[in-house]
Amino acid sequence: MNGIHDMGGMDGFGKVEVEANEPPFHERWEGRVLAMQRALGYAGAWHIDDSRFSQEALPPQTYLAASYYWRWALGMQKNLIERGFVAADEIAAGHALRPAKPLPRKLTADVVQAGMTRSSFFRQQQAPARFKPGDRVRTMNIHPQTHTRLPRYARDKLGTVELIHGCHAFPDSVATDRGDDPQWLYTVVFDGCEIWGADADPTLKISIDAFEPYLELA
Amino acid sequence: MADHDHDPHHEHGSELSETQLRVRALETILTEKGYVDPAALDAIVEAYETKVGPRNGAAVVARAWTDPAFKQALLKDATAAVATLGHVSPVGDHLVAVENTSGRHNMVVCTLCSCYPWEVLGLPPVWYKSAPYRSRAVKDPRGVLADFGVSLPKETEIRVWDSTAETRFLVLPTRPAGTEGWSEERLADLVTRDSMIGTGLARSPAEMPR
Known part of the structure; x- marks a missing residue:
């Protein structure tokens, strides 16, 4: 979706502010939110792209105003309710009011390391890769209202395939409950001026990781 | 849920406690329903507070600076290469190391969310x-580097890697001059987090506290 999350190239947000000696969490609740998200992911409640989409779909003013882990909490709550794991009246009550909807598994203290190890996104290929390093490609001019990982600034642009990363679960399909729909993944590199025009820094090159459906041969 | 102040340092006490209460209530519901185990949540928080951090990446970089075969393996398949260093926590399948050279500086971002x-x-x-x-x-990117106090020669290519998929990028910074013969452990102290994101450079020996 063309949401507020798709920030690449926007102006006006100001200087990057660095905090010296920043702690992992600024407040205790932030760590709890991260850990709950991790545990629910391990349990199979939803996929990482569902988490991303739930945040992208927040009203833009909420997205911008929320601190990072609060945005996670809002997205998590949205997914919990929409997917029938928790009901709004339970959130209001602060307690479970009815039995749980079963989940495939549960993250317990004895398997925490497994829960913290990043899962693999490699999937069995459905067809040979259409592109190879060195191919000139054009990104699609697409504007789906659902989740996509093709940023707006990189749509309808001419680039070069640089790397092939194998066949991966396709976020656009995963986040619309259409399954993994495995697709080849490529690093595609663009000249700065292809993206930002003649005034761009001539030494700038930008790459995205693009799934095959985002690309056509140029 | 109520809007929340953007900057955690400027939160008002009442909003903060409301956030805490809401998150605590959420954990209570998830625990009562059997979806989460509070002991597992404790262990996750503890691991991110104490075990997982840029020291892991610094060890990888220091090894690459001292062992040409490892560096070659790292640039070819970072996941496999890092797995050979037993003391570093297991990484996912999709780690890619990108090398800074005299002509090229790499910088990593996730414009769509926070992939890292x-x-x-x-x-x-x-x-x-x-x-x-x-x-x-x-x-x-040069303006961003200036925010970090970094200025690069104007002919240096700047390569920005937008982490738009599950691939994760680790910048291999340039080894500082004057570190010939240094041990891996000593070299690792020069490798800052920001130098592995590409918003900084590795420290020079002169920058180290005596």
């Missing part, structure tokens, strides 16, 4: 996840 190589760098800092960095890194 947690296993080698720990949790991302607030600035990495912030709108200023996400918006400007792809358009004005």
